[in-house]
Amino acid sequence: MNIFDILGPIMVGPSSSHTAGAVRIGYITRTLLGCKAVKAEIGLHGSFSATGQGHGTDKALIAGLLGMLPDDMRIPDSFRTAKEEGLDFSFRHAQISGAHPNTAHLKVTGSTGKVLEVLASSLGGGRIMLNKLDGIDVNCPCENPTLIVRNQDKPGYVAQVTSLLTQYSVNIAALNLHREKKGGQAVMVIESDQPVPSDIIRRLESMEGILKVTYLMSREEE
Amino acid sequence: MAYQSLQEIIEAGEIQKIPFWKVILLDDMNERSVAMEDSIQTMEKMWRAMADASDAYDGSLLSHSGLVGKTGAQMETYRQNETPLCGDFMAQVIAQALQMGESNACMKRIVAAPTAGACGVLPAVLIPLYKTGEVTDEQVIEALYVSAGIGQVIASRAFIAGAAGGCQAEIGSASSMAAGALVHLRGGDAQQICQAAAMALKNLLGLVCDPVAGLVEIPCVKRNVIGAVNALSCADMALAGITSRIPPDQVIDAMKEIGESMHVSLRETGEGGVANTPAAKTIREKLGM
Ligand code: SF4
Numbered sequence: 001m002n003i004f005d006i007l008g009p010i011m012v013g014p015s016s017s018h019t020a021g022a023v024r025i026g027y028i029t030r031t032l033l034g035c036k037a038v039k040a041e042i043g044l045h046g047s048f049s050a051t052g053q054g055h056g057t058d059k060a061l062i063a064g065l066l067g068m069l070p071d072d073m074r075i076p077d078s079f080r081t082a083k084e085e086g087l088d089f090s091f092r093h094a095q096i097s098g099a100h101p102n103t104a105h106l107k108v109t110g111s112t113g114k115v116l117e118v119l120a121s122s123l124g125g126g127r128i129m130l131n132k133l134d135g136i137d138v139n140c141p142c143e144n145p146t147l148i149v150r151n152q153d154k155p156g157y158v159a160q161v162t163s164l165l166t167q168y169s170v171n172i173a174a175l176n177l178h179r180e181k182k183g184g185q186a187v188m189v190i191e192s193d194q195p196v197p198s199d200i201i202r203r204l205e206s207m208e209g210i211l212k213v214t215y216l217m218s219r220e221e222e
Numbered sequence: 223m224a225y226q227s228l229q230e231i232i233e234a235g236e237i238q239k240i241p242f243w244k245v246i247l248l249d250d251m252n253e254r255s256v257a258m259e260d261s262i263q264t265m266e267k268m269w270r271a272m273a274d275a276s277d278a279y280d281g282s283l284l285s286h287s288g289l290v291g292k293t294g295a296q297m298e299t300y301r302q303n304e305t306p307l308c309g310d311f312m313a314q315v316i317a318q319a320l321q322m323g324e325s326n327a328c329m330k331r332i333v334a335a336p337t338a339g340a341c342g343v344l345p346a347v348l349i350p351l352y353k354t355g356e357v358t359d360e361q362v363i364e365a366l367y368v369s370a371g372i373g374q375v376i377a378s379r380a381f382i383a384g385a386a387g388g389c390q391a392e393i394g395s396a397s398s399m400a401a402g403a404l405v406h407l408r409g410g411d412a413q414q415i416c417q418a419a420a421m422a423l424k425n426l427l428g429l430v431c432d433p434v435a436g437l438v439e440i441p442c443v444k445r446n447v448i449g450a451v452n453a454l455s456c457a458d459m460a461l462a463g464i465t466s467r468i469p470p471d472q473v474i475d476a477m478k479e480i481g482e483s484m485h486v487s488l489r490e491t492g493e494g495g496v497a498n499t500p501a502a503k504t505i506r507e508k509l510g511m
Binding site: 003005010015016017053054055059124 | 332373385
C-alpha cells in the first residue's frame with residue numbers, strides 16, 4: 001500500500017470496492033480476452049449481488065469490459081455505450097462457495113469467437129484479486145506488472161521464461177505455477193518489479209508450446 | 223511505508239531536520255522508486271481532481287436509489303441568505319462536505335481519501351481554506367502529504383475500511399488526516415500535527431458503520447460533515463497548544479481494538495444501527511433489497 005492508495009484512487013463513486021474494484025475486474029477481463037468483447041454473462045456473488053445495483057457494480061463491470069478505467073466519467077452510462085459498441089450482456093445472481101463477498105464470475109466472448117472465464121474479487125480500496133482463469137486457480141492481485149503465460153504442462157518452460165526475463169533485466173517479484181491437470185494446460189503467473197518490454201512478450205509468444213501470453217500493466221502504468 | 227508509527231515520523235523529521243510532509247515525500251520516492259517531481263506531480267493531480275470534483279457538483283441530482291442528493295445545494299443557499307450559527311467559513315465547510323458526499327453517491331468522479339465514503343472530509347476543509355486565498359497550491363500539496371502519512375500509519379496499525387473497523391476507520395481516519403493537514407497549513411510543527419490527528423481520531427472512536435440498505439448514502443453523506451467540523455476544531459486545539467493525554471499512536475491502537483470488537487452487524491453489512499431502524503427497513507423493501 002503506498003500513499004496514493006490512501007489519497008486516491010481518483011474514481012467514479014460511490015464505492016471503492018463495489019464500483020472502482022468492479023471496473024478493474026471488467027478491465028482486466030477485457031485485457032485477458034485480448035480483443036473486443038461481444039457477449040458477457042456475469043454472475044454476481046454475495047454483496048456484489050445484494051447491493052450491486054445501488055453501487056453501480058453492474059455498470060462498473062460493463063464499463064471495464066468496454067476498456068474504461070475506474071476514473072472514467074462515462075461509467076454511469078456504460079450500458080448505453082455497450083449497446084452502441086455491440087456488447088450484449090446479462091447478469092444473474094451466483095452462489096459461489098468459499099468466494100469472497102465481493103466476487104464476480106464473468107464468461108465473455110470476444111469478437112474473434114474466443115471464450116474466456118474469469119473469477120475475480122474486489123478486496124476494498126479498489127484492489128482486486130484475479131482468482132481463476134478458465135477454471136484454473138491463479139490468485140493474482142494484478143498490482144505489479146504481471147505476465148500470464150499459458151502453456152502445455154511440460155518440463156522446461158519455467159526456465160525458458162525466467163531466463164528470458166533475466167536477459168532483459170526484469171526482476172521477478174513473484175512466480176506462481178498452476179495447472180488444471182498433469183500434462184494439461186498450465187498457467188504461469190509472473191509478477192515483476194519493472195514494466196515488461198514488448199519484445200519479451202513477442203518472443204514468448206513465438207516459443208513452441210506456449211499457447212497465450214497476456215501482459216497486465218501495473219496500476220500506475222494504466 | 224517505512225514508518226509504523228507517527229512517533230517514528232516525528233523522529234525522522236527531527237533527525238533529518240525536515241518537516242513532517244517532507245518525511246512522507248521522501249518515503250514515497252523510496253517506496254515507489256520515483257523522482258521527487260513525479261511524486262509531487264501525482265499529488266498535484268489528486269489536489270486538482272478534488273477541486274474539479276468540487277466544481278462538478280450538481281445540486282439537482284439524486285443518487286440511483288433516490289435517497290440522497292441536493293442537500294449540498296440547500297446548505298449553500300442557506301449560507302448565502304441567512305446567518306449560520308457556525309459562521310460563514312464553517313457553513314462553507316459543511317456545504318462542501320455534503321456536496322462531495324453526494325457527488326460520490328451520484329457516481330461522479332471523486333478522490334477516495336482514504337475511502338470513497340469519506341471522500342468529502344479533506345476537500346471540505348481544504349477547498350474553503352484555499353478559497354480564502356490564505357494558502358497556496360504548493361502548501362495544500364504539502365498538507366496532502368501530511369494527511370497521507372497519517373492515513374498510512376492508521377492503515378498499517380489499524381484499518382481504514384468500514385467493513386474492517388466501522389466508520390471510525392473511514393470518517394475517523396479522514397478527520398484525523400484532515401486535522402493534521404490543517405495544522406500544517408497554519409504553520410504547526412510535527413508534534414502539533416500528530417496531536418491534532420490524535421484528538422480528531424479519538425473524538426470519533428466507536429463510530430459504527432451502518433449504511434442503510436448497504437449503500438454509501440445514509441448516514442455516509444452527513445458523516446462527512448462531522449469528520450470535517452471535528453478536524454477543524456481539533457486543529458485549532460492543537461494550534462492552541464492543547465495535547466492529547468493519550469499518545470497519538472496509542473489512540474490508533476485503541477481504534478483497532480474497538481473495531482475488532484465491533485459486532486459484524488455494525489461493520490458495513492447494513493444490518494445494524496441506523497440500517498436496522500424501521501425506516502431503513504421500509505427503504506430496503508422499497509428498493510427491493
Ligand atoms: S457508514 Fe460505513 S460506508 Fe458510510 S461512510 Fe461510514 S464507514 Fe463508510
